[in-house]
Amino acid sequence: MEKEDENNVSVEPHAIQISGSNDEQVKADDHDNDNDTTAVQVPQTKTSLVVKEVKKQVWLAGPLILVSLLNFAIQLISIMFVGHLGELALSGVSMATSFSSVTGIALMMGMASALDTFCGQSYGAGQHRMLGVHAQRAMIVLMIVCVPVSIIWANTKSILILFGQDHEISAEAGRFAQLIIPCLFAFGLLQCQTRFLQTQNIVIPMMFSSGATTVLHVALCWVLVFKSGLGSRGAAISNCVAYWVNVLILAVYIKFSPSCSQTWTGFSMEAFHGIPSFLRLAIPSAVMVCLELWSFELMVLLSGRLPNPKLQTSVLSICLNTESTLWMVPFGLSGAISTRVSNELGAGNPWAARLAVRVVLVMAIIEGTLVATVMIVIRNLWGYVYSNDVQVVRHVALMLPILAASIFLDGLQCVLSGIVRGCGWQKIGAFINLGSYYLVGVPSAVVLAFVLHTGAKGLWLGIIIALILQALGLMIITARTDWEREAEEATKRVNDSITPDVS
Template sequence: MEMDDGDGGKCMESPLLPKTRDYEVHESRTKREDILTEVKKQLKLAGPLVVVNLLVYSLQVISVMFVGHLGELALAGASMATSFASVTGFSLMIGMASAMDTFCGQSYGAKQYHMLGIYMQRAMIVLLLVCIPLACIWANTGTILQFFGQDKEISAEAGKYARFMIPSIFAYALLQCLVRFLQAQNNVRPMMVTAGITTVLHMFTCWILVFKSGLGNKGAALANAISYWLNFLFLALYVWMSPSCKATWTGFSKEAFNDIPKYVRLAVPSATMTCLEIWSFEMMVLLSGLLPNPKLETSVLSISLNTCSMIYMIPLGLSGGVSTRVSNELGARRPQAARLAVFTAIFMVATEGILAAMTLILGHNIWGYCYSADEMVVKYVGEMLMLLALSHFFDGIQSILSGTARGCGWQKIGAIVNLGAYYLLGIPTSILLAFIYHIGGKGLWIGITVALLAQALVLLTITLRTNWEKEAVKAAARVESVMTPVQVL
């Protein structure tokens, strides 16, 4: 076809032009399809993980609710013991087990399926050994709390509760290992089923042990241990009997005792990364007790923290999903797919953060009535929820980026970032605003929000500057370092 060239001459239309436009349309359509496929994969992972997180979190909440009917002292002791156990034990187990996100996820992506069972056994060995000194700490909870100036009567009650919780820590450690093992292979629905069954049974167990056995609040602590062990046994039976785990669980192996230091080298910064974040939130509640009108401040901070923890289960599920997707894709040497997974997850959690923030803002005047009829408490909770709406958005972003760090094996970097964000910036800001400028509990929460923003910005900068091809090479080297010559062939 001839065309006027603008000078009266004729020129031929290039047949490449329509092809170029067609290629661009096709490429755009392909990108949209890739993003939609990635969204479906992550929702398929994150949905059950959100439910699992909520159900496991609810076990201790249910126990404390039952204890609440026994009186103020029993409730205070159980609440203090639960908080102490979270800081000294459960958070540590979560952190150390999350090293499996890197090892198991990348091995699964590289089709080194048998290594998932080896890594799980290796993690179980390490975590159970760590549980021994933790059990000794829990056995002396009452003495430790008194040493730090807590009320003697409440400390003694918390000590009794904590001693009955000691079996929980061993079950929780094993359970975390099984959860990471199944999560790495995108097999999350069984966890949702077993957690649901355990939660229902937990209600009956609490009722019997708290009200019928004569154990009182100690019965609630024992119910926690029973429920964690039941959940572990249910999942262990599934792994042992299910055909879906046939390739990843090949039985107990002496190989699990090899390279334990290698696992520990990643588990320690992984635990540090997790604990530094969790401890900072618990520290806010402790600091609130030093403010004027400590009963009001502590109550409102506790309500805010419970609310924050509850809605955080959604970003936490997405974080687990992106950690699995990134580690799988890097192990399979698909760096651009890993990159797509990260930015898709960021978009999803940002959307969730906006919706959650809008919900908190719209309901800020009535949420406090769920916890108290005191108008002062309700009003203060409403003011805190306005801040919580902002902090939750940043918390969601950092959770995705932290999940990315676990999938890539950046736990050491994550630990350094969390140390700086929370302890060099966030907590000093909280203390400055709360105690120097007398903003009170709101000042404490603003400091945490500043820490979350700093953490998210630094991790986002690292993620944006990441060379994903190099990360895939590192993942391949990590996987190949445990392969025998036969496996390599």
């Protein structure tokens, strides 16, 4: 009978911890039996658990959303300032920004996200010292990866010309890409610091450091671009300064804050051990992120081959920029759920991990529905935010219902990807993304746009098909998860990663 109760009520162990001492729980049970009110008490306990979980995730996601928006603003501010220098400067910097995102930034984000699994589960298991070791190991690997990427960035001009891009624009993009090479190293370190703090539920300091560096970037970029005569080179220098200042602020916080005293115990030679284990998660993590990002960039490139390419590219770029901005909200939820799941699995609390997953999926569906509805309502006005061209505005209005559907699906897959990172399923996620985008989504987009002549709509519908398959695949895996087994796997992963202290 006891075994049956344990199986039927998965959240009860957690409920007992919250409700008070064991004696108080026994008294409550006796009182329930006398008055036959058990049916009322249990739902209230479950409701309180859900409310508590919602608060935890909102507390994590809110600052993470702001951090993402502020970091995104650094690139946006640079492009806005450079845009006042002329069409050539704007085109070159925009191309360099896209090129750097595809070849380096996505790679850094993806590889660093392996720390969601390693640091999150170690923190949940109480192996606090290992968080610093994992973070240092990731920093070493990412700094090594930055070297070949830097060589690629140094040859941006030649690569773009090789792919048939305009020589003048390629030259401008090449100069900008060379100057932002220091940004790459700073961004890699920043990603490791962010995951290190996030998995400990420390998010407020990141929000303040990102805010401070963004304000600094606005002032410095204005001075360097317009007052010093450096032009677009000034924007590149300001980018580098902003990222490195952010890294230094967080480094000082990690070093001296009491919150990190147990997780950061100084540099250790342990970081050089276990690199193959880190790569086994980091590589598929990078593949997951890169495959998705590359597919969206590919749509913009393909739009240049459509009839009236100037209009089609403008419309698709507006849609992509809109989705990228609105994506920050589910991205924050994704970071929150990866932390919650990894912490609870590491702590051996499968019921709490399952509850966290259910809560975030409901939140993502509600958020996606609200945003999609607003997009549809304002579809005839949204184009004016980007352009006064009536034709562009009209085409954006026609695209927005399709964009609304993709925003909903992208938000859903984003939080599901967070669950993947929290559990350590990156290899499965990489295969799902490969199949969804490149075996089905991109070919469908090409057929719809160029064979059936649906233009930019067809390209975006191809993305929607990919998002549906991606979300469906991740949802099936999540629904079929044995959370007790995942908790055991997390414990095994944490134990396998522990190395003797050789600092």
